Each structure stands twice: as C-alpha cells, then as structure tokens.
Amino acid sequence: MNRNLDLLNPVIMGDETSMHALFRHLREHDPVTYVEHPDFEPFWSLCKHQDIKYISQNNDSFLNNPRTVLVQRDFEQALREKFGTRNGLETLIHMDNPKHRKLRNVTRDWFKPGPIERLTGDVQAIAKAYVDKMEDMGGECDFVRDIALLYPLRVIMSIIGVAPEEEAMMLKLTQELFGGQDPTQSRGTGVDDGLGVLMDFFSYFTGVVEDRKQNPTDDLASLLANAVVDGEPMETLDQISYFIITATAGHDTTSATIGGGMKALMEHPRELARLRANPELARQAAREMIRWVSPVRHMMRTTTEDVEFRGKTIRAGENLCLWYPSANRDSEAIDDPDTFRIDRDNRNQLAFGYGGHMCLGQHLAVLEVEMFFRELLPRLEFIEPAADPEWVQAIFVGGLKSMPVRYAFR
Numbered sequence: 001m002n003r004n005l006d007l008l009n010p011v012i013m014g015d016e017t018s019m020h021a022l023f024r025h026l027r028e029h030d031p032v033t034y035v036e037h038p039d040f041e042p043f044w045s046l047c048k049h050q051d052i053k054y055i056s057q058n059n060d061s062f063l064n065n066p067r068t069v070l071v072q073r074d075f076e077q078a079l080r081e082k083f084g085t086r087n088g089l090e091t092l093i094h095m096d097n098p099k100h101r102k103l104r105n106v107t108r109d110w111f112k113p114g115p116i117e118r119l120t121g122d123v124q125a126i127a128k129a130y131v132d133k134m135e136d137m138g139g140e141c142d143f144v145r146d147i148a149l150l151y152p153l154r155v156i157m158s159i160i161g162v163a164p165e166e167e168a169m170m171l172k173l174t175q176e177l178f179g180g181q182d183p184t185q186s187r188g189t190g191v192d193d194g195l196g197v198l199m200d201f202f203s204y205f206t207g208v209v210e211d212r213k214q215n216p217t218d219d220l221a222s223l224l225a226n227a228v229v230d231g232e233p234m235e236t237l238d239q240i241s242y243f244i245i246t247a248t249a250g251h252d253t254t255s256a257t258i259g260g261g262m263k264a265l266m267e268h269p270r271e272l273a274r275l276r277a278n279p280e281l282a283r284q285a286a287r288e289m290i291r292w293v294s295p296v297r298h299m300m301r302t303t304t305e306d307v308e309f310r311g312k313t314i315r316a317g318e319n320l321c322l323w324y325p326s327a328n329r330d331s332e333a334i335d336d337p338d339t340f341r342i343d344r345d346n347r348n349q350l351a352f353g354y355g356g357h358m359c360l361g362q363h364l365a366v367l368e369v370e371m372f373f374r375e376l377l378p379r380l381e382f383i384e385p386a387a388d389p390e391w392v393q394a395i396f397v398g399g400l401k402s403m404p405v406r407y408a409f410r
C-alpha cells in the first residue's frame, strides 16, 4: 500500500504514535519515495538516517533555497507574488553560501557552548519560577499550556530583548506561524491570514531594531541591530528575518521537547526515578528527550545535480524532504531506537539537523531542557496523567497542545 500521502496529513503527523507507525512503514517499504499531492508541489521524501545525514552535510550540492519547508501550493504562490521568492522570508534557514555563512557568523560566537553556559544562572532562575508556579497551582495543571509553552518563551524573549508584557503576543504569532494547519491555532484558512502573521512579525521587530540602534544593551537584539556584514550595516530585512527565525525556532521546539519529555518520563517511571536519583544525568536526559520528541519534523533541500539514493534517481532541481523523527528511530543508525533511555549516547541523532545549517540554538535548547528537569524532579513527589493529551496538527514543528497532569510536591 502506498502511504506516502499520509506525510502531508497533519493529524497523522501531529500524533507521535501515528507518525512513528508511518515512518516505520516507509523506512521498511518506501524509504526514498516521490510524493505527489494535489495541494503541494511534488517532492522526494527521505526517511533513512544515512541519507538524511549525507544530504545535510553536503551543503553545496543540496541547497536550502528555494524550497525550505513544505507549504501548500497556493500559499507558496502568494509568497512569490508578495516577496518575489517561494519561501517569502529569507532567514538563515532559507539561505545558501556565501550569504548564509556571513550571516551565521554574526551570532555564531554568541551561541557557542561557552557563552551559552554563562546563561545558566538566568535560565535556572526562569526554570525555578515555572516550577514554583506549578507548585502554586496545587496539584493539577495542564503541563503544556501552563508550563512547557511558557518557560522557553520567557527564556528566548529575555535573550532577544522582548519585554515580558509582549510575550503573549509573540506566543500567539509563533503558534499562528507553526500551527497554520491546526484549526485551533491558525489565524484563518485564507492565504491573507498567513501573510498577515508574517507582516505582524515584521512590524514588531522593525520597532525593536530601531530601539536597539538608539539604545544598545548587551542583548542579542543589540548585536543584531548594530551588526556589520562585509563592512556595511546589516540590511534591515536580514535583521528582521534573523529575529523571526530566532524568536520562532527558539521556543516552540524547546516547549515541545519539555512537554514530550515529561510525557516520556511518566510513561517510563524507572527512567524518571533514575533521573531524580542522578541529577548529573540531566544533560544526557535532555538530549534523549530531544531525540525522542524530534519536534522539527522536516527540512527541505534542492539538489543541484542528479543523485541516486537506494536505486531511485533524483534529478537536478528536484526537492528533497528530510524527516528527522524518522532518522532518529532508524535502527541502522541508533541502537534500540524505540527505547527511551536517559543515559543514551546521543551523538548520532539528527534532531538538530546536521552540517552547515545545524541548529544554531542547540546548546541553549539543551540547557533549557536540562535546567527545567533539574529544578522540577527533586521537588516532585509524583506525577501522572489526568486526561488524554492532545497533539498539535502539524507537518513542520509538532508537539503536544495540551497534557493535563496530577502531581504532588515533596
């Protein structure tokens, strides 16, 4: 049975059980397959770890531009009319060299492990505030809506210099951008609704750039607002795009990992007990949660030359979709991949991608997840599900929408 159209079904792809069942089937029967759907431009789907890693590390042969993420054909068309390109925005993830390297270099040092480690105290304080909030809620909460969605948002917004009173608006815009296929999260079904979301991001961040040019501080916003590229001030459009990718990539993904990580711990009580008894495992556990959840479902590339994968020829100019959750459950690359093990060696996982575009915020993401569970677990007596969780309907960044839990603090 040909199941490859299910890859474009946000209900199947939103829920971890149906998504992994689909990927298991495709890895076994159709690991490299051409997908033709009435609402999308055709593309090649790649499900094997080895293929995805190879494509990701050959950035000159497999380009990010012009097609970076799967969006419906009519939206792609509208973006082309409005912005002149198929992607609309030109953020780091939509660029190729030499421009990509130059712009990535602007913040590369800022995101390195050393400087990120220096944020530990601040991240820990925000983690503590959200664990306190959970305690104050008195034994029942929606772990996703009340905690997991808000904590990483506060972290990334404080890093890019967005005021706390504007966070709710940023959360809504990000959900509208990533949850565009989920009727409870999207602004509306029309093309204008999607464009409206982008325009709102633009107008907000234009204000931030202007402010930091006048009043620079030591935050990331000031670094971007005053950045110099090739001896010239960075283009305004590049600055705004940088803000958008950092703001959006920087919290939904981490929220999804904390929500999905909590779910995995509840489903694996021995791992939960082990982590509580050995807080020094928290960093490894964070990496395992990131592999387990793999919140970024895909990225795309366009091949510059004819290539062959598993007997299928992909022609120059065709688009390839790389499915990270599938790579991370591929038993040819990951030992016993369907087992959640907090002390696993996760060097080979691909949740952050690989190669020249590998996630810029990966050290920050790990720190956030680690700090949250380090703070929560020693204070927690027990935790259990209070109702069935709900998933965001998504084919790009996925995760839980709601997860009611019951718990007691010590």
Ligand code: HEM
Pocket (backbone or CB within 6 Å): 056, 092, 093, 094, 104, 245, 246, 247, 249, 250, 251, 253, 254, 257, 290, 294, 295, 296, 299, 324, 351, 352, 353, 354, 355, 356, 357, 358, 359, 360, 361, 362, 364, 365
């Ligand atoms: C668990 C959390 C996260 C996951 C799973 C994740 C995953 C990814 C993936 C798969 C890519 C594309 C890599 C590729 O094409 O090879 C990416 C790129 C990126 N991520 Fe993350 N990410 C996370 C958190 C963050 C955070 C906290 C930030 C903070 C700023 C961030 C910023 C970025 C940026 C700027 C890019 C574009 C890099 C480029 O194209 O050069 N991400 N991320």
